[in-house]
Amino acid sequence: MPEEQDVELEARLADQERFVPSESFVSQANVSDDSVYETFEEEWPECWEQAADLLDWNEEYDTVLDDSNPPFYEWFTGGELNASANCLDRHLDERGDEAAIEWVGEPTDEENRTYTYEELHREVNEFAAALKEMGVGEDDVVTMYMPMIPELPIAMLACARIGAPHSVVFAGFSADALATRMNSADSEYLVTCDGYYRRGDALEHKAKADEGLGGVEHEVSDVVVVDRLGDDYDHPMGENHRDYDDLVADHAGAEVEPVSRDAEDMLFLMYTSGTTGQPKGVKHTTGGYLAWTAWTSQAVLDIKPEDTYFCSADIGWITGHSYIVYGPLSLGTTTMMYEGTPDHPEQDRLWEIIEEYEADQLYTAPTAIRAFMKWGSEYPDKHDLSSLRLLGTVGEPINPRAWKWYYKHIGGEDCPIIDTWWQTETGGMMVTTLPGVKDMKPGSAGPPLPGVDVQVVDTDGEQVEPGRAGHLTVQKPWPGMLRTLYQNDERYVEEYWAEYSDTDSDDPDDWVYFPEDGAKIDEDGYITVLGRVDDVLNVSGHRLGTMEIESAIVGVEGVAEAAVVGGNHDVKGEAVYAYVITEDGYEEGDEMRDRIVEGVEDAIGPIARPEAVVFTPELPKTRSGKIMRRLLEDVANGEELGNTSTLRNPEIVSEIASKVGDD
Numbered sequence: 074m075p076e077e078q079d080v081e082l083e084a085r086l087a088d089q090e091r092f093v094p095s096e097s098f099v100s101q102a103n104v105s106d107d108s109v110y111e112t113f114e115e116e117w118p119e120c121w122e123q124a125a126d127l128l129d130w131n132e133e134y135d136t137v138l139d140d141s142n143p144p145f146y147e148w149f150t151g152g153e154l155n156a157s158a159n160c161l162d163r164h165l166d167e168r169g170d171e172a173a174i175e176w177v178g179e180p181t182d183e184e185n186r187t188y189t190y191e192e193l194h195r196e197v198n199e200f201a202a203a204l205k206e207m208g209v210g211e212d213d214v215v216t217m218y219m220p221m222i223p224e225l226p227i228a229m230l231a232c233a234r235i236g237a238p239h240s241v242v243f244a245g246f247s248a249d250a251l252a253t254r255m256n257s258a259d260s261e262y263l264v265t266c267d268g269y270y271r272r273g274d275a276l277e278h279k280a281k282a283d284e285g286l287g288g289v290e291h292e293v294s295d296v297v298v299v300d301r302l303g304d305d306y307d308h309p310m311g312e313n314h315r316d317y318d319d320l321v322a323d324h325a326g327a328e329v330e331p332v333s334r335d336a337e338d339m340l341f342l343m344y345t346s347g348t349t350g351q352p353k354g355v356k357h358t359t360g361g362y363l364a365w366t367a368w369t370s371q372a373v374l375d376i377k378p379e380d381t382y383f384c385s386a387d388i389g390w391i392t393g394h395s396y397i398v399y400g401p402l403s404l405g406t407t408t409m410m411y412e413g414t415p416d417h418p419e420q421d422r423l424w425e426i427i428e429e430y431e432a433d434q435l436y437t438a439p440t441a442i443r444a445f446m447k448w449g450s451e452y453p454d455k456h457d458l459s460s461l462r463l464l465g466t467v468g469e470p471i472n473p474r475a476w477k478w479y480y481k482h483i484g485g486e487d488c489p490i491i492d493t494w495w496q497t498e499t500g501g502m503m504v505t506t507l508p509g510v511k512d513m514k515p516g517s518a519g520p521p522l523p524g525v526d527v528q529v530v531d532t533d534g535e536q537v538e539p540g541r542a543g544h545l546t547v548q549k550p551w552p553g554m555l556r557t558l559y560q561n562d563e564r565y566v567e568e569y570w571a572e573y574s575d576t577d578s579d580d581p582d583d584w585v586y587f588p589e590d591g592a593k594i595d596e597d598g599y600i601t602v603l604g605r606v607d608d609v610l611n612v613s614g615h616r617l618g619t620m621e622i623e624s625a626i627v628g629v630e631g632v633a634e635a636a637v638v639g640g641n642h643d644v645k646g647e648a649v650y651a652y653v654i655t656e657d658g659y660e661e662g663d664e665m666r667d668r669i670v671e672g673v674e675d676a677i678g679p680i681a682r683p684e685a686v687v688f689t690p691e692l693p694k695t696r697s698g699k700i701m702r703r704l705l706e707d708v709a710n711g712e713e714l715g716n717t718s719t720l721r722n723p724e725i726v727s728e729i730a731s732k733v734g735d736d
């Protein structure tokens with residue numbers, strides 16, 4: 074394109090506040106009729122039968138929503154189904170020979186793997202048989218500590234087949250984090266692997282898994298190890314360790330009848346960060362969750378069975394559970410998995426994959442988009458990305474500049490972008506435009522989905538005026554919602570409902586879900602999510618609790634006290650800033666800083682590594698002793714310091730600020 078024209082285009086994109094989906098997209102979209110919003114409102118909650126209808130049920134449900142005991146809502150009660158059968162068996166007749174998973178390993182000299190539905194079904198059955206033989210029974214929690222290799226979704230679906238909930242721990246988390254989660258879930262089984270490839274290196278994962286197992290307080294019955302690295306890593310096997318390939322070979326051709334699960338039976342647990350140091354075990358169920366992910370995959374991601382759909386998230390987080398595994402597979406489409414980082418071997422790896430596989434959708438995170446922008450448009454420009462029909466983002470706010478870059482350079486100004494707000498707890502998407510129905514406004518996720526009652530309210534629970542900031546709330550239950558925190562109903566009510574509900578009431582209208590996000594709403598009902606209002610950070614789209622990081626730092630010898638806040642970061646969104654007071658007799662300096670970074674990596678993982686460690690003799694505290702995090706955030710961001718008059722020690726703030734400036 075001639076240069077002048079490009080400048081003109083930039084100017085036009087910069088001014089444009091509203092983007093209209095192309096006619097060619099709308100004409101083929103799964104949902105293109107605006108009336109869906111009104112219909113769902115009028116027919117709520119029966120509207121969600123539409124989601125349930127996307128699934129095969131062994132036993133029809135009697136009631137769509139049982140709201141007799143809020144906030145312990147139940148969906149599709151009386152219904153029975155199996156998630157593995159819904160993701161595999163029912164597609165065999167029509168799509169048995171089509172690809173279910175296209176897996177791309179990081180090394181470019183290695184063969185990629187394709188699993189047809191037939192092949193995936195076979196291996197899931199074989200592994201399910203192996204799990205059964207190991208003694209895994211219905212409702213036994215099986216932990217998976219695995220990177221992006223096909224055996225991870227296989228193990229998840231094998232568990233779903235026999236009614237054993239899985240608990241996947243992100244492979245980037247530390248050994249300690251694995252132990253904490255296995256202890257909390259009383260999980261006696263672990264599926265892991267020897268290692269994986271990351272930026273060209275073979276990472277030895279098994280050693281970390283073994284270390285984690287050392288911290289498990291109960292007896293671990295069996296550990297299954299997938300051999301990913303072959304000769305690159307000769308991993309030791311413990312007494313109760315079993316080789317995945319041997320297990321599958323021993324059960325070659327086995328068929329395991331999918332267990333009929335009650336709609337409300339647990340499908341999986343996923344641990345996520347909250348305000349306290351202890352991660353929360355979010356419980357998702359079989360019927361509501363699967364219906365939710367299937368419906369949103371169809372309506373929002375516009376997935377059709379013949380698509381090749383690419384989500385670049387990691388299955389260790391909720392996005393991968395819902396939108397690499399359960400949603401796409403329940404619709405019988407081809408879902409892609411990529412093992413490595415987008416900059417290996419070059420910064421065009423994703424574009425190369427999209428071109429090669431002719432992907433129809435790309436669902437990624439703003440952090441990735443900001444990195445792509447930084448690397449430059451020459452990388453996507455080298456590739457034919459015309460197969461793409463839709464783009465999506467998730468995990469953090471996306472600024473209009475990044476949105477427009479994505480729209481232009483990846484979508485060729487022809488793909489609608491869905492900016493989807495949701496959480497581990499919501500199971501699937503909640504606020505986003507329906508791409509075949511609504512215009513897009515860069516920076517704003519859009520209106521709530523049909524049938525989803527999201528309101529932005531003030532501290533009294535009253536709706537705020539358009540343009541004013543308030544708290545995001547969900548005023549009605551939805552099928553994909555978490556049901557509780559594992560074995561902790563009390564904390565479930567306390568964390569999500571207490572803020573805006575009358576907790577003594579059994580009238581569902583008195584119950585409001587609070588996701589701990591701030592937001593604004595405009596005249597058209599479009600919601601802009603501003604970020605967390607609790608002590609949770611969002612680093613590269615990864616959710617981390619400040620308390621978790623603080624307790625890791627305080628665990629380091631010589632640290633007396635620590636406060637962690639998020640500072641702005643142009644690629645990561647937020648970065649971890651740690652303010653640390655050392656104990657008498659310990660020296661501040663590089664050695665201490667290194668030990669602190671190591672302490673955080675050991676307790677949580679490299680994703681939580683502090684960007685800056687600032688030593689200080691005191692932390693700014695109110696007279697009642699509360700740390701003023703807002704001021705520490707201002708310091709991290711180099712902003713003018715807010716009001717310090719309520720502090721017991723106001724002078725400390727400028728002292729800390731000068732230290733950050735020196736860094």
Ligand code: PRX
Pocket residue numbers: 345391392466467468469470471492493494495496497498518588589590602603604605611614615616
């Ligand atoms: O703060 C919101 C942010 O990510 C949080 C949820 O994190 P997690 O449970 O790890 O799930 C991430 C993937 C769904 C939310 O509380 N968030 C998520 N999506 C968006 C977002 N913030 C702004 N815009 C989004 N589209």
